[in-house]
Amino acid sequence: MVPRRLSGRGAGGGAGDTYAGYRTRLVETLRAKGIRDLAVLKAFAETPRHLFVPEAVRHRAYEDVALPIGNGQTISQPSTQARHVEALRLTGRERVLEIGTGSGYQAALLGALAATVLSVERVQTLARTAQLALREAGVTNVSVLHGDGTLGWSAYAPYDAILVAAGGPEIPPPLVEQLSPGGRLLIPVGARGAQILTLVERGDAGLRRIPLGEARFVPLVGEHGFDA
Numbered sequence: 001m002v003p004r005r006l007s008g009r010g011a012g013g014g015a016g017d018t019y020a021g022y023r024t025r026l027v028e029t030l031r032a033k034g035i036r037d038l039a040v041l042k043a044f045a046e047t048p049r050h051l052f053v054p055e056a057v058r059h060r061a062y063e064d065v066a067l068p069i070g071n072g073q074t075i076s077q078p079s080t081q082a083r084h085v086e087a088l089r090l091t092g093r094e095r096v097l098e099i100g101t102g103s104g105y106q107a108a109l110l111g112a113l114a115a116t117v118l119s120v121e122r123v124q125t126l127a128r129t130a131q132l133a134l135r136e137a138g139v140t141n142v143s144v145l146h147g148d149g150t151l152g153w154s155a156y157a158p159y160d161a162i163l164v165a166a167g168g169p170e171i172p173p174p175l176v177e178q179l180s181p182g183g184r185l186l187i188p189v190g191a192r193g194a195q196i197l198t199l200v201e202r203g204d205a206g207l208r209r210i211p212l213g214e215a216r217f218v219p220l221v222g223e224h225g226f227d228a
Contacts, residue, residue: 024064052105099149100165104130150222170219
C-alpha cells in the first residue's frame with residue numbers, strides 16, 4: 001500500500017496553505033541533522049504540525065523544538081521524532097502501534113508512512129484533543145484509544161512496528177507479545193529522566209535488543225511502567 005497523502009485544511013500542498021514554506025525549512029533542518037529517508041522527509045513536509053500545538057505556541061510550530069501541549073506534556077522536537085520514525089524502517093504496508101499519543105502529531109506522521117496506526121494515550125483530555133487534531137488534519141488511518149499504553153492494544157495485534165513515546169523501567173511484556181514476527185519495537189528503557197533508546201527486533205532466533213543511544217523521555221506510566 002502506498003503511504004497515504006494527507007488531505008484537508010492545513011495539510012501540505014493545499015490552496016491557501018500558509019505554512020508550506022515553514023515545513024520546507026523544517027525538512028531542510030532535518031536533512032542537515034542527518035535524516036535521509038525520503039518517505040520520512042515527505043511525511044514532515046506534508047503533515048501540518050501547527051494543528052497539533054496550542055494556539056499560544058502555534059507561531060513556533062515548525063521550529064525544531066519541543067513545545068508544551070498541556071497536562072504537563074510536550075510535543076517532542078521534530079528531529080527527535082524523525083530519528084525514531086526513521087529507525088522503524090516503514091514501507092507503507094504496516095500496522096503500527098504507538099504508545100503515548102500526546103498531541104497526535106507523531107501518530108499523523110506514522111499514518112503517512114504506514115497502512116494503519118493504533119495509538120494509546122493514558123490522559124483522556126490529550127486523547128480527545130489528539131483525535132480532534134487528527135480529524136482536522138484529514139488523517140483517516142489513525143485510531144486513538146484512551147487507556148494504559150503498557151498493556152498495548154491487543155484487539156488489533158500483532159503489530160509490525162511499535163513506537164513507545166515514553167521511558168519505562170523495562171520493556172512491557174504485553175508489547176513484546178503483540179509484536180509480529182520480523183517486527184520492530186522502539187522504546188526508551190531505564191530510570192526516570194535517563195534512558196537508553198532501544199530497538200527490539202523479533203527474528204527467528206528470538207528478540208534482539210539494539211541500543212541506539214541515550215534518551216530523556218517522560219515516564220511511561222501504567223501496570224508495566226512507573227507509578228503515576
